Amino acid sequence: DSVVPSSKVPIKDVNECITCHICKGYIIDATTIVECCHSFCHSCIVPHLRTKEYCPKCELIINKTKPNIKPDATFQAIVYKLVPGLYEKELLRRRNFYETRPEEAKLA
Numbered sequence: 080d081s082v083v084p085s086s087k088v089p090i091k092d093v094n095e096c097i098t099c100h101i102c103k104g105y106i107i108d109a110t111t112i113v114e115c116c117h118s119f120c121h122s123c124i125v126p127h128l129r130t131k132e133y134c135p136k137c138e139l140i141i142n143k144t145k146p147n148i149k150p151d152a153t154f155q156a157i158v159y160k161l162v163p164g165l166y167e168k169e170l171l172r173r174r175n176f177y178e179t180r181p182e183e184a185k186l187a
């Protein structure tokens with residue numbers, strides 16, 4: 080008998096793909112390096128690329144002056160779908176963040 084692939088992927092098998100290599104948490108505001116297709120949190124990869132010119136995961140050299148990164152809404156939707164409660168948690172975190180910093184809420 081051949082094994083029928085299950086459509087339900089165990090969370091531990093996908094954790095590797097949906098975890099940010101920089102902060103080790105689940106990826107928030109997924110941003111993907113186009114050259115190697117690795118994704119990170121926006122707030123993690125942007126400061127990283129200010130000082131370094133390689134992918135934190137595979138160490139592929141990328142163009143520092145004009146890093147080829149793109150926001151990845153599709154990927155982020157997958158992360159939120161795979162991690163129950165993550166989206167609500169992030170919304171709450173943002174609300175708390177802006178409540179304590181009303182001056183930044185105005186800029187957002």
Ligand SMILES: [Zn+2]
Pocket residue numbers: 099100101102103104106107119120122123
């Ligand atoms: Zn991160």
Ligand SMILES: [Zn+2]
Pocket residue numbers: 112115116117134135136137138139
């Ligand atoms: Zn990479």
